[in-house]
Amino acid sequence: VSVIAVEGDPFVLRDGVRVVAAGGTTSVTTATLVAERIGRATGFPVAVVQEPDHGRSAVVLRLAERGEVGVPDDLPDELAAEAYRLEVRADRVDVVATSGVGLVRGAVTFDQLATVHNDTFRWLPCTVVDHPRFAWRGLTVDVARSFLDLDALRQVLDVMLLYKLSVLHLHLTDDQGWRLQLAARPELAARSGATAVEGGLTGTYSRQDWDELVAFAAVRGITVVPEVDVPGHVNAALHAVPALNPSGRPAPEYSGVEVGFSALDPGLPETSRFLRDVFGELASMTSGPWVHVGGDEVQTLDADAYRALVRAAADRVRAGGKHVVAWQEAATALAGPDVVLQYWDQRSGRDEMVAAAAAGARVVLSPAPHAYLDMKYDADSRLGLEWAGHIGLRDAYDWEPLDVLPVPAAQVAGVGAAVWSETVRGVGDLFWLLLPRLAAVAEVAWSAPERRSWESFAARLPVHGRWWVGDGLPWFAAPGVAWEPADGS
Numbered sequence: 346v347s348v349i350a351v352e353g354d355p356f357v358l359r360d361g362v363r364v365v366a367a368g369g370t371t372s373v374t375t376a377t378l379v380a381e382r383i384g385r386a387t388g389f390p391v392a393v394v395q396e397p398d399h400g401r402s403a404v405v406l407r408l409a410e411r412g413e414v415g416v417p418d419d420l421p422d423e424l425a426a427e428a429y430r431l432e433v434r435a436d437r438v439d440v441v442a443t444s445g446v447g448l449v450r451g452a453v454t455f456d457q458l459a460t461v462h463n464d465t466f467r468w469l470p471c472t473v474v475d476h477p478r479f480a481w482r483g484l485t486v487d488v489a490r491s492f493l494d495l496d497a498l499r500q501v502l503d504v505m506l507l508y509k510l511s512v513l514h515l516h517l518t519d520d521q522g523w524r525l526q527l528a529a530r531p532e533l534a535a536r537s538g539a540t541a542v543e544g545g546l547t548g549t550y551s552r553q554d555w556d557e558l559v560a561f562a563a564v565r566g567i568t569v570v571p572e573v574d575v576p577g578h579v580n581a582a583l584h585a586v587p588a589l590n591p592s593g594r595p596a597p598e599y600s601g602v603e604v605g606f607s608a609l610d611p612g613l614p615e616t617s618r619f620l621r622d623v624f625g626e627l628a629s630m631t632s633g634p635w636v637h638v639g640g641d642e643v644q645t646l647d648a649d650a651y652r653a654l655v656r657a658a659a660d661r662v663r664a665g666g667k668h669v670v671a672w673q674e675a676a677t678a679l680a681g682p683d684v685v686l687q688y689w690d691q692r693s694g695r696d697e698m699v700a701a702a703a704a705g706a707r708v709v710l711s712p713a714p715h716a717y718l719d720m721k722y723d724a725d726s727r728l729g730l731e732w733a734g735h736i737g738l739r740d741a742y743d744w745e746p747l748d749v750l751p752v753p754a755a756q757v758a759g760v761g762a763a764v765w766s767e768t769v770r771g772v773g774d775l776f777w778l779l780l781p782r783l784a785a786v787a788e789v790a791w792s793a794p795e796r797r798s799w800e801s802f803a804a805r806l807p808v809h810g811r812w813w814v815g816d817g818l819p820w821f822a823a824p825g826v827a828w829e830p831a832d833g834s
């Protein structure tokens with residue numbers, strides 16, 4: 346939002362630098378993360394201390410009231426929680442925020458402002474006051490068609506941290522696979538965790554994996570939103586649970602890339618037991634406020650059956666104390682202030698979305714021609730699909746969320762990038778599709794239109810290529826940016 350250069354000497358990182366957690370236990374978590382990151386980047390051991398410290402070479406993290414942070418009075422609380430003030434002076438750095446998440450956001454900006462000069466890390470003195478434009482700054486990752494293990498997701502979360510994203514939405518089930526072990530329904534992961542799209546990776550998350558993932562995300566100010574997609578995209582469930590099929594026999598496994606052919610059967614008693622068990626347990630293992638019920642691309646149910654099944658899933662989520670997220674198709678079935686609808690397909694559903702927003706639903710904007718980062722960059726891309734066109738870096742950057750749908754700004758929860766895994770075989774492929782485009786969508790989600798431009802973004806991006814190389818992340822040297830030589834592929 347605002348960065349002001351200040352006169353004076355730079356802050357220089359020296360041996361003996363300390364991160365001071367001056368905000369109680371909330372800030373200790375962030376301080377530890379910051380110390381680890383500085384230590385990894387610089388090779389210095391960095392101590393975390395809790396006592397008030399006014400010595401030299403300290404990075405001080407502190408909680409404060411809104412006024413001290415510099416948050417505008419009319420800023421909604423959900424945005425103020427992520428606001429921060431960063432003051433870099435010659436002898437110390439202060440990060441001030443109203444919450445732990447705000448401290449995380451400020452600490453990342455501090456990281457990003459580092460410059461290397463004669464083998465020392467230094468920061469030019471400045472004051473930054475910042476807050477996001479939207480609270481929901483998401484990334485949807487399809488781990489159903491091709492699996493990503495916990496280590497891969499940790500890498501994804503560290504990149505999301507860098508871009509101040511706030512929601513990791515995991516698409517855990519689809520026709521090709523079921524990735525989450527559920528105590529109430531062990532057969533789902535046991536059978537359909539071993540299947541994937543043709544050539545894709547198989548695997549599942551245990552309950553312990555899940556809890557570790559959620560905790561790793563929380564330290565980074567990221568909420569995990571699990572999705573079990575119903576009533577379509579369910580072949581993996583039909584493969585694992587014979588009683589979900591009218592024949593009583595398991596559906597064959599599916600490794601193709603067609604969509605829309607599978608659906609739950611509203612007439613079978615097992616269907617409601619399945620929804621109860623799956624969404625009940627999913628809600629109970631979710632620490633964040635949201636569970637995603639899918640709802641997209643059903644071609645084999647009539648409208649009444651579709652609505653009944655989506656509502657049945659949503660009722661289980663609500664009974665578990667969570668808010669419901671669903672793809673845009675569910676706008677015909679769900680409304681109300683506890684519903685978030687994710688808009689992806691601009692070819693349809695616009696009027697239904699507008700009506701649902703008028704009835705209180707909030708909206709996450711994932712317009713495929715800008716935000717579906719599994720589209721090819723151009724005709725020569727070695728990975729990706731093309732149904733929504735090619736998405737060059739500028740396509741991912743140059744769009745205005747509030748122009749996507751005619752809904753009131755207050756109903757827009759935010760923006761979500763998405764990456765589907767038909768062509769992804771592991772985390773390297775994933776990053777090649779995400780980087781640099783995820784940085785573009787992240788800036789669309791964080792910054793107001795009057796404070797960003799393609800020219801400025803393109804000029805700021807080359808150093809990111811150096812970071813990705815340093816972190817060993819594959820990326821695509823998209824045209825339009827003066828990347829440093831010998832970088833991406």
Ligand code: ACM
Nearest residue numbers: 641642672689765
């Ligand atoms: C979707 O891309 N089917 C949500």
